[in-house]
Amino acid sequence: MTTVGRCWMAVFGLIMTTAACGSSDTPGAGTKVPRIDRAPTPENEFRPKQLEATVDNLIARVNEGTVDGMQMVVLLKNLTSFFAPIATGANRAMGELEVTGNVLGPTDQSTDTTTSQDIQNQQIKQAVVDGAEGIGISPYGDMNGAAMDEAVDEGVHVVTLDGDVPTSKRSLYVGTVNEVAGATAAKTLLAMLPPPPGTVVIHGTENLTWVDGYKRTQGAQKAIEEAGYTPRVSEAHYELDDGLDAEWLRSRIVSADPPALGIVGLFDISYRCVMGADAAGVPDVPIVTFDFDPRTVDYMRQERIKATHTQRQYYQGYLVPYVLYGIKTLGLEGAKEILAPLMDGDSTVNTGIDVVRWDKIDDYNNFLDTIGAMQ
Template sequence: MKMTGRCWMTALGLMLMTAACAAEDAAQSDKPTEEIALIKRERSPITEFTPTQLEDTVDHLIGAINQSGLKPIQVVVLLKHLSTFFEPIATGANRAMGELEAVGNVLGPSTQMTTDDGAASQNLQNQQVANAIEDGAQGIGISPYDFLNEASINEAAAQGLHVVTFDTDLKDSGRTLYVGAIQKSAGARAAQALLDSRIGELPPPPGTVVVHGDTSTQWYDGSQRTFGVLEALGAAGYTTQVVQAVFINGQEGFDVDQMKTQILNADPPVVGMIGVFNISYRCVMAAEAANRPDIPIVAFDFDSKTVEYMQKKRIKATVVQRQYYEGYLVPYILYGIQHIGLDATKEILRPLMTDENQMPDEHRVNLGVDVVPANKVQDYNDFLDQIGSIQ
């Protein structure tokens, strides 16, 4: 049977199309396969202060992310301020966002807002959260001031955004996870440092330990840290006296005078002091004002004045939160939640998710703390310098 002209032309067209497709496939096979964008991360150097479990966990999270390659994400990280204590957090957050090629900003006032203008600082954070929602952010990291920031966090959660708190937690808000130190166990570590004969030189009980802290339940994290100190010292047989820490500018001398009065009048006599905030160096000022430079003191955080007193051997040790890692981990967690899912992200973080009793915790990522004795100040400074986190 003869093929008609129209059928012949159709067959010829199909053959030409097939040949063209084959040629195109062959040409494409000669092109290099498009590379998947992967995270390239350099681990922190190994020192006695390197948190190896934390570093390993970050590597595992990056490995899971790299299985499908980098994808776009828009996040914002909100700090209380961008100076002093929060500088390492900003450094870590900016580094992580650069590695993730994330769109967004690390935001905060350039100077710390003080307690007497607390309403302005809280309102600023609330507005920043609202702006993030309006701008289409897919995740928010925030170091909240107190419960007055709960409503904005809850609104973000209601809009479908995951919120990760750090440094300060709001456990009753709609936040997804908290990242940072578990404050009660951090306070207990400070007490243990003072009790350690190799560090604190604390004489055996009876004796009073003055605690420069905060027992107000309005500041949950601050009170938890203080209670951790009190419980550990009480269990060891010491009497404790709490002096309220004052953060208002221009009133720095108030709590120094209060501690001086406690030192002069305590019964049994004061044998040690612990400060649980970054203004811990005031304990030294109070001891000197009471003419008791012999009192062993343990501090918190790595303020420059605290370091200066440690170099002079007036502070025996300080307990330092891992601020750099707080900032570094938050964008990675937000990315993980967005692109591999909350459950998968939490499973990778599981080794770090423990409470003050080292029991599993579904909502808090425990970064731990560093205990830095006075004779290790330079070593710790070197470590911070190596990770770009000098405070």
């Protein structure tokens, strides 16, 4: 365990998951290491072929030159639930690259957001002091921007994942393109509906301060409007319990004019859409959701939720160490050249989403099992 790892665990109560944790047989920065050898991912209908091929191409380009050691850290909001597959992917990639580094994050979500932001800022600063050459971070928002910029000014490559701070000096964002993801979820639902007119209730957000959630909601609204339906947003209230949030949904459903024909949920609590439909007395209305919460899966097995959309968390975590390593060895533009098939704009690496139908749950679980990323 590195000094910085001990420091963070002692001061911030964090758990550390290590990939190649600075032992005597782990090469550090500047040390020549063997060429990168990556085990192939088994074939499966959910295996993202273009993403996998892009990683292989990046490895091939890196292997053409001298393969150096590197020190990096990946900072996550959490190491459990939604973020567990991200930690798994990051650790696996760091092990394949034989870099020195840690995946860090709390094991619970009891800390308030402001404190969590402060902890991440201190983690970033400590990583720079400890000699990290690359930092991957799932940021809480703009409050992390200054610390990220200071790291970049010190010559450290910074890449965001899951969430982004586009106004910062970070090199790239790796993750879901939220406008596209929202539109995809809406289109999955629209294919199940009778012709318009009709209202589609969106369990989303109109909160402009939650940029990623707002963009996803806007993507869904636009797709619904373009198809001739009326979108109506029911705010996803994370601060409320299931029953109270379902009551908000109920009120939006029963007062919809024209009547609600379907519901699309855009976040990991969108299993509440079923509760809202039941409360509104429309249990048969088609529902599609986001993410793979166990309660979502339970409703899918009952065929109450027709499909869900998962964000490939494992691949977000897996890509970040490779992206950081690619930037170090090939330069930012050289790395972007290889990443071009996944690029959305100039600074976003789009990991895409999986559309999982209710009758494909077991197949999807089998795929997650093959990559060690069960949720």
